[in-house]
Amino acid sequence: MIRNMDELLKAASSGKSHTLAVACAQDPEVLRAVWTARKAGMAEAVLVGDEARIRALAEASQLSLDDFSIVHEPDETLACRKAVSLIRKGKADALMKGAVPTAVVMRAALDRSEGLRRGSLLSHVAFLELRKWERVLLLTDAALNIAPGLEEKKKILANAVRVAHGLGNPSPVVACLCAVEKLNPKMPATVDAVALTEECRQGKITGCQMFGPAALDNALFPAAARRKGMEGPLVGCADILLVPNIEAGNMLYKALAFVARAGAAGVVAGAQAPVILASRADSRETLMHSIALALVSMEANTTGGV
């Protein structure tokens, strides 16, 4: 089971060889990340985009592209489609966003006939390393689904559980995060949390264990949970934080990554292949970690998963 960022990077380097399809690779940070990932033995990459700009950026950063395939496609929409097509043809295993808006690359990934859908919902899964507490967390969904209903939350959860399995955790503990620990009919998040926890108890949601409603403190710290009268072996021991809306997820992710300085990575799960959405807000490390997360999360995808 992967318990920190170093283990994630090591697992990504020691697994079987994968290939990234980079959409609009003309981005200096993305080029540096795929170059570093290749050097670390994590993955090969096909660079789709404006070849002249890719070569110029690589030269400016003193990165040799000798070991990379380049597919010249200066149009960003077409570049995204070609990168997706490489995955559909089995020539690449993960999609990585370069110098292109998220909406454009996601449109190509979500295309009903030529995209990477496989029936399930796409959702974002963040991986966070709280070094002080020597633990890692998955957090979902901080980036894609705005205000998921109960059925959407189940799909979001299934995607995160599958990533946890890929990380070697066969039965992750899920905390259904809310603002409070108790059912409050005026707070729909608590109503959904009770329903999800009950379905998990009944065996209708599988591959994980669950508790909730839980507030962040009692999701993370057993002593805090017991102070609030919460019982059982799971409270305070969350491996996966399921948040009720994108604002809560995004602020929580950013508070942990940028203020608490947690190590961070992110991947879009639920498609035929993982999607790495680099953000200008993310650090260089987060980009590398996200490649590793995508590669390692595929371990469960390829073996069937939930």
Place this chain on the structure above:
Amino acid sequence: MIRNMDELLKAASSGKSHTLAVACAQDPEVLRAVWTARKAGMAEAVLVGDEARIRALAEASQLSLDDFSIVHEPDETLACRKAVSLIRKGKADALMKGAVPTAVVMRAALDRSEGLRRGSLLSHVAFLELRKWERVLLLTDAALNIAPGLEEKKKILANAVRVAHGLGNPSPVVACLCAVEKLNPKMPATVDAVALTEECRQGKITGCQMFGPAALDNALFPAAARRKGMEGPLVGCADILLVPNIEAGNMLYKALAFVARAGAAGVVAGAQAPVILASRADSRETLMHSIALALVSMEANTTGGV
């Protein structure tokens, strides 16, 4: 202007003398906090509750109650009403929750004829000290209002602005927090953020400056804001974080207070007197800091405010 927790405590000790009305004071941590606050010259206190239990708890903690008034009232609902009544009669200046559920003390505070309403909405204002960045933040509303609409957000904001004025910041910078930096009609939080920012620009919202929609990173860090193409002197310099829903606020508060280890305090604003809601989740320090915040926030309340 108060820039850290020490300055908050100092301001609370050096202002004019105030009195706390403690509802159901039979709580060891609350007794310790009011005892310490008195010793620090912050405030006197009237302890309303079960006198025998109050005296037994004080003795067990070796706290002398010689300088405190005690009003014996073992019934928790009546104790809350009596504490509120002390404020209405001018015998106390702030209400503090002891060993009683929040709902019970808030019911007494919100009573239409005998409570502390003054027409505005009650809302929670958290004070957070990010020591590493040597800055303090107000965060609202992490605890009371579940899913405020635009008009409610204005009242929540006005309460927080009044607290900021009490802290000596005459024109706090407000970030309207969302999950993203741009208007997205599918995300109501961004629609409200645009409306609030525009109303502030037009002078319809006064006493503060504002920017948004903003995500947490670009609310807190100017460099992060500029990486996202945000311009102007306010971006990254938030004094007040206005969150769109209670889940986002609560998780952000707890991530900062319990994971990033920010110094924390909280007060309910918008009533005739500040209300201190001690939580079992809060540390002993947070309880003391919350008393200080309540006392200092009164400076603006008594002089009119926004």
